[in-house]
Amino acid sequence: MRFLLLLFIVMPIAEISLLLQVGDLIGGWNTVGLIVVTAFVGAYLVRQEGISTLQTAQAKLAQNQVPGKEMMEGMLLVIAGVLLVTPGFITDIVGFAFALPFSRKFIASRAASHLTVRTFNASQQSTYQYSSRPSAHDDGDTIEGEYTDKSENDPDKRLK
Numbered sequence: 545m546r547f548l549l550l551l552f553i554v555m556p557i558a559e560i561s562l563l564l565q566v567g568d569l570i571g572g573w574n575t576v577g578l579i580v581v582t583a584f585v586g587a588y589l590v591r592q593e594g595i596s597t598l599q600t601a602q603a604k605l606a607q608n609q610v611p612g613k614e615m616m617e618g619m620l621l622v623i624a625g626v627l628l629v630t631p632g633f634i635t636d637i638v639g640f641a642f643a644l645p646f647s648r649k650f651i652a653s654r655a656a657s658h659l660t661v662r663t664f665n666a667s668q669q670s671t672y673q674y675s676s677r678p679s680a681h682d683d684g685d686t687i688e689g690e691y692t693d694k695s696e697n698d699p700d701k702r703l704k
Contacts, residue, residue, distance in 0.1 A: 559632035566633065582636045586628025589643050594621050616652040624648075 567575040601614035620642045627639030641647045 555634065559634055562633050563631075579631050579633075579636075583629050583631075586636065586639055586643060587625065589640075590621050590625040590628065593643055593645060593648070594618065597621060613649075613652055613656055616656050617648055620648050620652055620655075 563575060563579075566578075570578075597614050597617045601611035601618070604611040604614065624639045624642035627635040628643065630639075642651065
């Protein structure tokens with residue numbers, strides 16, 4: 545919580561300071577023009593990358609795969625869109641880092657290693673750990689098994 549408070553206090557001060565310094569170097573109207581151009585370029589980039597990420601996610605869903613990485617990239621694109629339309633150069637740098645494909649894929653794969661997905665169903669709750677890399681305790685052995693859903697065979701749990 546203190547981090548967010550510090551972020552909301554320090555970021556505007558840093559942005560204003562940098563805007564004033566750039567304004568002194570290239571002029572006030574040029575600085576405003578540069579901010580407007582980065583907003584439009586960023587919005588266009590986020591739109592194109594968003595469409596591409598959505599198509600990749602739909603292709604994975606069509607193959608019955610979980611589009612975990614694509615969901616993470618989509619979240620980063622939303623954050624990038626907000627940062628890129630926010631006036632300032634620091635937010636633009638972070639926004640472009642989230643929007644450009646090579647840096648976004650790296651950030652998404654790093655963030656996905658900390659992602660936990662929970663699925664809910666009327667009869668059970670499952671938790672899955674999503675990671676783009678093998679876990680430390682994975683020894684490479686595959687364990688096969690079968691299970692039976694007892695709730696379907698239990699007369700007390702059937703819907704009437």
